[in-house]
Structure formats: C-alpha cells, structure tokens
Amino acid sequence: MEVVRLQQQLIELTNSLFQEGFLDDQFTQLQMLQDASNPDFVQEVVNLFAEDSERILAELTKALEIEPVDYKKVDAYVHQFKGSSSSIGAQRIKAVCVDFRAYAEAENREGCRQALQQIKQEFFLVKNKLEALLQLEQQILAAGGRKKGGDGLQKLQQADVANTAVPFNLWACCQQDVSWERAATNANFCSSCA
Amino acid sequence: MSTAPIDTSLARAPHSNERYSLASSYADLASHRNKEQVASTHYLTQVSFLRTLIRALCITMAASESDREVPEALKPIEILSWSDQRKSAGLSNSEAVTLKSVEEVNTPSLTEVHVLAVDDSVLDRKMIERLLRTSSYKVTTVDSGNKALEVLGIEGSLGLQINISLIITDYCMPGMTGYELLKRIKETSALKEIPVVIMSSENVPNRIQRCLEEGAKEFIMKPVQLADVERLKSHIQSTCHIDQPSSLCNKRKFGSDGFEVQNPGRRPRLGELAVA
Numbered sequence: 001m002e003v004v005r006l007q008q009q010l011i012e013l014t015n016s017l018f019q020e021g022f023l024d025d026q027f028t029q030l031q032m033l034q035d036a037s038n039p040d041f042v043q044e045v046v047n048l049f050a051e052d053s054e055r056i057l058a059e060l061t062k063a064l065e066i067e068p069v070d071y072k073k074v075d076a077y078v079h080q081f082k083g084s085s086s087s088i089g090a091q092r093i094k095a096v097c098v099d100f101r102a103y104a105e106a107e108n109r110e111g112c113r114q115a116l117q118q119i120k121q122e123f124f125l126v127k128n129k130l131e132a133l134l135q136l137e138q139q140i141l142a143a144g145g146r147k148k149g150g151d152g153l154q155k156l157q158q159a160d161v162a163n164t165a166v167p168f169n170l171w172a173c174c175q176q177d178v179s180w181e182r183a184a185t186n187a188n189f190c191s192s193c194a
Numbered sequence: 195m196s197t198a199p200i201d202t203s204l205a206r207a208p209h210s211n212e213r214y215s216l217a218s219s220y221a222d223l224a225s226h227r228n229k230e231q232v233a234s235t236h237y238l239t240q241v242s243f244l245r246t247l248i249r250a251l252c253i254t255m256a257a258s259e260s261d262r263e264v265p266e267a268l269k270p271i272e273i274l275s276w277s278d279q280r281k282s283a284g285l286s287n288s289e290a291v292t293l294k295s296v297e298e299v300n301t302p303s304l305t306e307v308h309v310l311a312v313d314d315s316v317l318d319r320k321m322i323e324r325l326l327r328t329s330s331y332k333v334t335t336v337d338s339g340n341k342a343l344e345v346l347g348i349e350g351s352l353g354l355q356i357n358i359s360l361i362i363t364d365y366c367m368p369g370m371t372g373y374e375l376l377k378r379i380k381e382t383s384a385l386k387e388i389p390v391v392i393m394s395s396e397n398v399p400n401r402i403q404r405c406l407e408e409g410a411k412e413f414i415m416k417p418v419q420l421a422d423v424e425r426l427k428s429h430i431q432s433t434c435h436i437d438q439p440s441s442l443c444n445k446r447k448f449g450s451d452g453f454e455v456q457n458p459g460r461r462p463r464l465g466e467l468a469v470a
Contacts, residue, residue: 029417033328033420076368084315087417
C-alpha cells in the first residue's frame with residue numbers, strides 16, 4: 001500500500017530528526033497546534049522561519065565583512081536567530097548560536113566567521129529535512145491518507161454532510177470504508193490492521 | 195440576481211441529511227456568490243442575498259428535529275467582514291478601519307477577550323497569535339512598543355476604541371524594550387489596570403525581578419507553550435465593552451419573520467449564527 005509505505009517513511013524521517021538532535025520538543029508543540037482550522041500551520045511556520053533566517057544570515061554575512069565589525073549588531077542578529085530557531089524547535093542551530101554569541105562577546109572575528117559557516121550549514125540541513133517532511137505529508141494526503149493533527153474526525157463529518165467521496169473516509173491501512181464508530185477512536189490504523 | 199427557491203426546497207426536504215447537504219451547498223453557493231459580488235459594486239444585492247441565505251439557514255435550524263451535532267458546514271464560516279468586502283470592492287467606507295501598520299486577526303469569539311501581543315519577530319508573532327487563538331481570544335499583534343502604544347491610544351490614536359484585556363510583550367525589542375513599554379503602560383492611568391505579561395528567551399533573574407516589581411503579572415520563558423497560555427487565563431479580566439455594542443452578547447435578535455434585526459452599529463456577519 002503506497003500510503004502505508006509513505007507513512008513508514010514519514011515516521012522514520014521524523015524519528016531520525018529527533019534522535020539526531022535536529023528537532024526538539026518545541027516542534028512537537030507546533031504540530032499539536034495544527035488542526036482542521038489551521039491545516040497548514042506547520043508549513044506556514046517553516047516558511048516564515050526560512051525567510052526570516054535567510055534575511056538574518058545575509059545581514060550577519062554583511063556585518064562580518066565590514067571594518068570594523070560591530071559586534072553588538074552581530075550579537076543582536078544572533079540573538080534573533082537563536083530566538084526563532086528555538087521557537088521552531090531547531091535544536092542544533094540554537095546550540096551553534098550560543099557559541100556564536102560567545103565569540104561575538106569576545107570580539108573574536110575568526111571565531112565568528114567559523115560559527116557563521118556552521119550556522120549556515122545547520123540551517124540548510126534542517127531546512128531541507130523539514131521540507132522533505134512536509135513533502136511526505138503532502139504525498140500521503142494525495143495518496144489518500146490522513147494528515148497528522150487529529151482532524152480526521154472532522155473531515156469525516158464533512159464527508160458525511162456533503163455526501164461526496166472524500167479520500168479521508170477510507171482507512172489508510174487497508175483502504176476499507178471507515179464507519180463512524182471506528183473513526184471516532186481517531187486511530188491511525190483500523191483495528192484489524194493495527 | 196435570481197432568487198433561488200431556497201425556502202421551499204429546504205422545508206420540504208424530509209431527511210435531516212438531505213437538509214444538511216442542501217444547506218451546505220447553499221453555504222458553498224454563499225461563498226461563491228460572495229466572491230462574485232466582490233467584483234460588483236451592488237451593495238443592496240449583497241444585503242438582500244445574505245438576508246435570503248440567513249432566512250434559509252434559520253428555516254433549516256427550525257425545521258430540524260435531529261439531535262445531531264451541527265455539521266461542519268453550518269458552523270461559522272470564515273468569510274470577509276463587510277469592511278473588507280467593501281474595501282476590496284473599491285467602495286469607501288467610513289467604518290473601514292485602516293490598520294495598515296497593525297496585523298489584526300478577528301476570530302468569532304464568545305467572550306470578546308482582546309489580547310495585544312507585542313514582538314519584533316514575525317515568527318514569534320505567528321506563534322503567539324496561534325496559541326492565543328486556541329483559547330478563542332481576539333488577538334492583535336504589533337511589532338514594536340510604539341505601535342503597541344498607538345493601538346492603546348496614547349500616541350497618535352488610530353481613531354479606535356479598543357478595550358484590551360491583556361498585553362503580552364517580548365522583552366528584547368529594538369527601540370522600546372518590553373520593560374520600557376511596561377513602564378509607559380503603568381504610568382498611564384487609563385491603561386495601568388491592564389495586566390501585562392513579559393516574555394523572554396533569556397533567564398536573567400535581575401530582569402525578571404525588575405519587571406515583576408514594575409507591575410508585570412508574569413514573566414514567561416520563551417518559547418511560549420500552550421501550558422503558559424492556559425495560565426494566562428487567571429490574569430485576564432474580561433470587561434464589558436460599552437463602546438462596542440455589537441460585542442456585548444453573542445445572541446442575535448430574530449424578528450418574527452425570521453429576518454435578523456440589524457443593529458445600526460453592528461456589521462452583519464454571516465458566520466456567527468447562534469444555534470438554538
């Protein structure tokens with residue numbers, strides 16, 4: 001089953017992101033805030049994070065190139081970046097920011113440059129992984145599965161009302177028709193496949 | 195504009211399912227028509243269409259004997275409010291609030307608790323807005339202390355009477371810090387009763403102490419989580435808004451003919467029907 005394979009992939013990717021320290025509990029909080037009324041919340045937050053970070057990284061690059069370096073400004077930018085990466089749960093970036101601020105306080109230009117390089121690497125890494133994660137979710141949706149966020153029940157209510165065939169009224173595991181009672185358990189797999 | 199035979203077909207629909215599906219297709223029609231009418235400038239046709247639709251939905255509610263939950267389609271639909279529609283239709287509207295410098299998010303809340311969130315980070319503003327909206331608060335977000343003061347009406351008022359129940363602000367902001375904003379608020383007699391909460395990503399005991407001494411109700415560590423927002427409820431005092439008559443109660447008045455009685459000061463909103 002295509003959907004089951006994709007879901008397996010998603011689970012593996014998510015687990016590795018947490019285990020390797022790319023993401024922390026804050027990302028889980030984000031996912032919990034996603035529901036039927038805000039179905040694209042995680043995607044929107046990730047987009048905002050990407051835009052904001054790119055802006056800050058560009059400013060930091062500029063700030064470290066001019067003579068003399070304004071370390072207060074550098075520190076302010078790193079502080080911003082640390083804030084936004086901790087809001088999204090990007091743990092590794094947060095850690096590099098701490099080192100970066102130490103270098104800025106010591107007015108260590110070379111140290112700052114290295115830290116900036118490292119931050120850029122970490123940022124692109126986590127950005128790509130998050131995009132892969134979100135893409136997998138989209139693929140799962142397209143293949144007939146359900147989006148994470150516990151809104152499956154509401155989608156089923158909509159399907160019932162509109163009386164149209166909606167992909168969400170089939171179990172992802174066996175593509176059997178979901179009855180109202182089974183959906184009420186909000187399980188990801190039906191009881192016979194689980 | 196053709197008047198579809200809404201009333202009779204709905205009334206005749208024997209099964210609640212059919213009724214609901216009819217109602218939902220009219221809801222779809224409503225949103226579709228709304229989009230069409232944004233392009234046109236016929237204000238009166240919008241009013242009459244909405245009246246017909248509201249009437250149709252009232253009949254559905256009244257005729258329904260089912261004790262099922264109101265299906266998703268009949269729950270408040272998020273559509274543009276009047277001022278947005280008229281603005282996009284190019285009509286001038288003396289009511290239209292020009293909040294270009296302030297991001298305002300309107301939610302159909304029952305308690306009309308209005309929270310002002312101040313943060314220079316766009317990401318954090320999005321987060322705090324979403325968190326506050328899970329508690330069904332009305333949220334206004336601004337990106338600086340000065341804008342916050344504008345919204346609160348101290349400097350260069352935007353001509354709005356806003357009653358804020360809680361202010362939550364970041365500490366580290368360029369220009370005016372959260373602490374300075376706190377001080378300004380506490381110095382203003384009109385505003386000093388409003389509870390203020392400070393957020394910060396840095397755990398600096400002196401900072402926390404100073405803020406609490408200055409009158410902040412709480413100091414929250416970032417990133418802010420759902421549990422923190424739950425705790426804020428104890429600080430919030432929901433006051434009655436005497437200068438906003440429309441928000442006093444959520445009940446709508448229906449005349450005997452099923453037409454909604456319009457309050458002159460009120461902007462008609464399709465979404466907020468009270469289900470009896």
